[in-house]
Amino acid sequence: MSGTGGIVVIGAGLGGLAAAMRLAGAGRDVTVVEARDVPGGCCGTASLDGYRFDTGPSVLTMPEVLADAFAAAGEDMESRLPLRRLDPYYRMRYHDGTHLDVVPGEDAMIEQVRALCGAAEADRYRRFRARLGELFAAEWPAFIDRDMTRLRHLVRPLVLARLAALGGFRRLDGLVRAHLTDDRLVRAHTFQALYVGLSPQRALGIYAVIAHMDTVGGVFFPRHGGMHAIPQAMAAAAEKAGARIRYGTRALKLETGPHGVSAVLLDTGERLPARHVVVACDLPGAHDGLLPKAAGDWRLRRPRHSPSCVVLHVGLDRRLGGQAHHTLHFGREWRSTFSALAAGRPQPDPSLLVTYPATDTAAAPAGHATLTVLEPAPNLHGGADWDRLAPKLEDRLLARMAELGYGDLTGRPRLRFDPPAWARLGHSAGTPFALDHRFSQTAWFRPAGAARRVPGLHFAGMHTAPGVGVPPVLISGRLAAERILESPR
Template sequence: MSKKISVIGSGLGGLSAAIRLAVSEHDVTVYEKNSAAGGKARSISQSGFRFDTGPSLLTMPFVIEELFRFAGEDPPEYLTIRKLENLCRYFYPDGTILNAWPDLNRFAAEIESKTTDSKESLQKYLDYCKTIYDLTADIFLFSDLYSASTYTNTKALKTLFKLPKIDSMRTMNEANRSFFKDERIIQLFNRYATYNGSDPYQCPATLNIISHVEYSIGGYYLEGGMFSLTKALFALAEKKGVKFRFNTPVTSIVTEGTEVTGIQTADGFIKSDIVISNADVYSTYGKLLGDNKTRAAKKYSRLEPSSSALVFYMGVEIDSKNLEAHSILFSADYKKEFDELFTKKILPSDPTIYIYISSKFSPGDAPKGMENWFVMINAPNSSGTTGKEHLSIDSTRNVIFEKIKAVTGYDIAGKIRYESVMTPADIEEQTGSWKGSIYGISSNNCKAAFLRQANKSRHYRGLYFAGGSAHPGGGIPLVILSGKLAAELVAKQK
């Protein structure tokens, strides 16, 4: 039977859920506080430059393709997904430059010629990462973690029997040290903890699954930049009959007892059979439900949000032949950097700098002779009132310029033709993310996978969650899966 469904938020997880529910013949409306769709995955166009605001690297593209096929559409008609020729160029403080070629023989040869590690160590490591993926993906990514049926198939039983192999009892850093001896390679693979906003010196080695995803499944870009995904999902949603109300913040989720009856916006009460919250779980409980009492609300408020980011969008008059579309300039002391981020909660004194230049593959993203630099460092999740006071952005900007000059030889300070910045407080303000976290809650302990909000509320009948702070977590493929799991659970509600 067709249900009236309100989706709060048009982030990628909200769009994924809305599309599936509309395809299943429900009457779906998305309420978005901003003037356009996308949440963290939006776009800035200024002075001839275009920037992706948040995500820049696509992994597990099959998750997106499956969504289009579910809707009866051919993905290439909406999106051009291409494999990166170089996953990332890594610059180290000692002058080493390492290319993460997606061709593993070539990457292994690069490691052998420039570091003290070997082809065999790489192969052994990637086999180990694949084992973790094979054992965990079905349960922890593709299924509803909270349904008994998830644990009663052969694959799940295999995982339960082989639990030690998912390597949850040591940290990512400890595991990586057991495979490699060269500090530069350990740092390279430790970096994957940041793909879900965690600390490699605290998070379980199970997260080495991310290295498998990037090196064995691949790293991808979208023609036209990552915002093409938002545009494509929005177009698909409209085609399938999803209605959108922009500039319409939802002020509360209305309940009678524990039954959800609708949502409240400035335009009044909107009766709904089902509400899907794509808003951050923390604000769904605290602001939208006014709930600080139920077990789930209390549990969530005790969790640690993932790290945040400080991003400079810089239009630069340069032809940076030394840089790739994705480049990393590593810090000299990675442990200290994560202590500053997660323990001291300050901007790193010597940050690892990530530079993403989409105009290298989408020339329309910058005027001729120029490039669009997305310069990002990891930042602590912000607990300040605006987040700006305790972050010395100007001095960090100078540190970044000096480091780019020292490591790559490019002195960009006088070459900037457009610039804006996004702080953790801006992320919180623009997307509603708790403390500006970019991947929901951190996975800094081995229970994190089980602590994330389930896609269906146990307490409020009719309330579902889709997005980076719910199961299975943050990052593009996972939030698309989150929308899928929420929609599948709606289908099961009597």
């Protein structure tokens, strides 16, 4: 093959597809290479005995970020990927038998808090909800929706002062407890720290914006096809805009020349000339052979990975009446569970996220349903013997589900994803949550979005800024595309 080449995107996950949609929509020559046979990356799918499971994220917030990607490709998201707002967003079940439904609408949510916690706490919650909105308004445009891997974007004194005044640089647990006194309500607004790989006692208050996105902005779900419908629709939109997607094709090596990126070598023996490359796969893994040494980033010298999880996907022979789409079952313990994870041990009394996508009727035979339960777990750096530990945790999970009223699931079709399984899928340290978001791995301190010493090499996905989660990953793809569209190369 000859010529100077176009743009090669490595990885058809949400970040890579978001970049490809925007670049193809701008008329650029784009080829996406994906090692698997379907799009999605972390947002994957699996089937067993007539059941179909979403194997990636189950929580979709900020749908306008997704809609923006479709608009960049000349598509209307609602026409290709209609979404529904969940109600409730979550059901929080506590060890004392009480529960809290997180519902749409400020007044309705305040009434939920009043019924559970009393009038005084409801008033405190109203003020706290307003503070979450202020934090979000200050943080989203200045940090999350901006290329923070460029140092000049970090130095914004007025914004930093505003975030400090709002408590953004306190610890998350302290920030929330300064406003709320009922421990059940505190847990409902701090468990999101696990999304960024930290305990509420270690995460910065700026991550309260995740609670805002979850509990105020709302949680959504595709009307058809489950969460995997998202990358399928994105891939279709990218191809319609002109991008070529090659499935079952692995990128082996990035070639460079005197002026930066020059080509990508594939496992088919082909050489794809390229002026720009977007690496949207596991970044530490990419540095182990795919990328040249010149692409090295000092921020990855001592990467700190998030904890992992054990996930069971179960095929039910019945449907569950009154079950919420997302249910959080909080354990009795709280601080000690995070301490165990930090020490590389299983949580002694884990809180569980149960997902029951009742509206995705095509995922199971008629009258049946699917159920997914997630338990946080240490990653592979914890040193556990997972050949012995994984079956024990699975048995404990099944027993806990029976205690919670889900019945005996031991004989039902099920799939298990644990840290070794995540590692086999290409996730460094056996965690699908990438690097954690401690201060030294946040914003400019997170791996850069472009290789300084390799012109034309860009990055998207969880390992670069803004970070972990569906909206941040989509934004990372947009930022990579914008850098390319601004480039003189």
